[in-house]
Amino acid sequence: MSFDIKDIPQTINSVNLEQEKMYGQNDLNVIVNKIPGVDATYDMRDEGIKIRGFSASSGDIYRDGVRASGQVRQSTANIERIEILKGPASVLYGRGLGGGIINMISKQANFDSPTTINLRGGSWDKYGGMLDINQVLYDKLALRMTIDHQSDRSFRKGIKQRDTMVSPSILYDNLEGFNWLVQYTHDNLWRRPDRAPAYYDLPKGVSLKTAYAHPDDYVKDNFKSLRSVMGFEINYDWSIKLTNLYRKAAQNFDHIYGGNYCDLKGKLSNGKTCNYQGKLQFRRAWQETANITYSNTIDLMGKFNTGSIAHDMLVGIEYNIEKRQPRLALTSAYPELVDPFHPHWNTKKPHYNKLNTKTNHKAISQGLYWQDLISFTKQWKMLTGLRYDNYEFESNDQIKHQHRSYDGHSLSPRIGLIWQPIESQSFYTSYSKNFSPYGDRGLITLSTDSKTVYDNKPQYSRQYEVGIKSDWLNDKFSSQIALYNLELYNIRYQPDSVNDPYTEVVISVKALN
Structure with missing residues (x-):
């Protein structure tokens, strides 16, 4: 279902990646960081x-x-457009x-796109290219x-990366609605x-070009997905779409991080003594x-009238299974010391001898949703929606031999009133609600320790x-102005994000943005 952007009572931004690719930009966080209301900082594990x-x-x-x-970096190698919908979107x-x-629209088989070849290069040994073959048989x-x-x-010095993406697709259209x-x-x-200490924690005189990565350090992000989308037009006004997806995203790494500098007086930056x-x-x-996702969705879309009032309606059913299996080992101190001015590693990294985390998480969710764009006149419209979700969650800690599970449900409403006095101007007001049952960072995770204080009500906004x-100027220029009040309840947080980044607890407080 595709609406005109002026018929959606929420702030929406879109980025066409053609220009970004011309400048060699492939990092999602760099591309969206220029969008108002979107902030991005470097994060080794994800986009930040x-x-x-x-x-x-x-x-x-x-x-x-x-x-x-x-928990992976999201490549945009096969993406042609990025859409950012701001505010709650649970409906x-x-x-x-x-x-x-953030919704990334991928390049896929169609009957219009040409075949293209792209070569790019830049400073610091940057080079790359794309072969994009679209063939109508x-x-x-x-x-x-x-x-x-x-x-x-x-x-x-020593910091580098390489990214390879392959994506074949096939589209069949019988020209009769399927x-x-x-x-x-x-x-x-x-x-x-590059996980060095902050520059201001280093002694004076250290060059900005100095990095401290061990020669054997690495992070490997591996993403695989198989997607099937079937559409069937019942008649001119009604259609059905079935979407099935299998996705596996894995992030494996082995590297040094953090770093504390002991000054010549035997002091750390926090004032503690060191030797x-x-x-x-x-x-x-x-x-x-590894994160494994099985996603299945059926959408029924149609248009109809009740008297003089027009409806553009969507009804859908969604069934998802998500599995997450983190294995993590941390050392309190790496045995080799490094000169901050002339870093050199003399030893190979030892293999870890103890896991801090070995847990299996599984979440199953079912959703039923409805949305209707109601056009009373050409000037006055209303977008309404409602979603019901049921979810089950369980975690198994294979180190402590602990198990925890819970289930619940949530109702997510949305309503917006739109006034378009002339075709080029759209005024709106809206209310929407979101929910997050699993954790603050969006990962499916929960502490299995029975002593951990938490409640099973979802965090919601x-x-x-x-x-x-x-x-x-005849659609050559567009603008969006918005004022919003966004509230967050049942906030989840990590008591010890450094030593135990997978444990979340919940406090029932209110926050305003």
């Missing part, structure tokens, strides 16, 4: 993106309308942290193969992370984790928004 102050990196990023779960997308969602069948590779280094798209995507990102004067001491982290969407 916040929308209206709420994290969106682990649970509120989507590919083609399906949640891209997992159509289910659980979320409430600041908004005959009037009912189209094939597309997109291959992208990019490699680059950093201005900081179409079927099948797409497979495999993206493999390898990088040597390795003039040297840096690091910690080390090892991880293997609600937003009131008023705004104006305008087109100017």
Whole structure:
């Protein structure tokens, strides 16, 4: 279902990636960081993106309308457009942290796109290219193969990465109302992370180009997905769409991180004493984790009239299974010390000898949703929606041999009133609500320790928004102005995010943004 942007009573931004690709930009957080209300900071584990102050990196990023779960960096190698919907979006997308969602639209087989070749290069040994072949075999069948590779280094010594993506797709359209798209995507990102201490914690005279990564450090982000979308037009006004997806996102790493500098007086930056004067001491982290998602959705879309009132309606059913299996080992102090001015590693990293985390998480959810764009006149419209979600969750800690589970349900409403006095101007006011049953970062996780204080009510947010969407100069220029009040309840947080990043507890307080 596709609405005109002026018929949606929420702030929406769209980014066409063609220009970004011309400048060699593939990182999602760099691309969206220029959007108002979106902030991004470097995060080794994910994108570090916040929308209206709420994290969106682990649970509120989507590919083609399906949640891209997992703790991975999101490659845009096969993406042609990015849409950012700000504010709660649970009516159509289910659980979320409430600041908004990012939806990446992928390149897929069609009957219009040409075949293109792209080569790019830049400073710091950046080079890459894309081969995008879209071939119409005959009037009912189209094939597309997109291959992208990019490699680059950093201005900081020893820091580098490379990314390879392959995505074939096939589209069949019988020209009588039935179409079927099948797409497979495999993206493999390898990088040597830069996890040095903050520059202001280092002694004077250290060059900005100095990095401290061990030669054997690595992070591997591996993403695989198989997507099927079948559509059937019942008649001119009504259609059905069935979407099925299998997705596996894994992030494995082994690297040093943090780092404390002991000055010549035997003091750390926090004032504590130390006995390795003039040297840096690091910690080390090892991880293997996988997020597996099975997503199934049926949408019924149609238009009808009740008297003089027009309706554009969507009814859908969604069934999802998500599994997450983190394996994490942390060391309190890496044995080798490093000169901050002339870093050099003399030893290989030892294999970890003890896991801190070995837990299996599983979440099952069912959603039933309805949305209706009601047009009373050409000037006055109302967008209403309601979603009911039922969810089950369980965690099994294989180290402590502890198990915990819970289930629940949530109701997410949405209503917006739209006034369009002329075609180019749209004034709106809206209310919407979001829910997140699993955790603050959007990951499906919960402490299995029976002593942990928590409640099983979801974290939820609600937003009131008023705004104006305008087109100017014969649609050559557009603008959006919005005022909103966004509230967060049942806030989840991590008591010890450094040593135990997977334990979440809940406090029942209220926050305003």
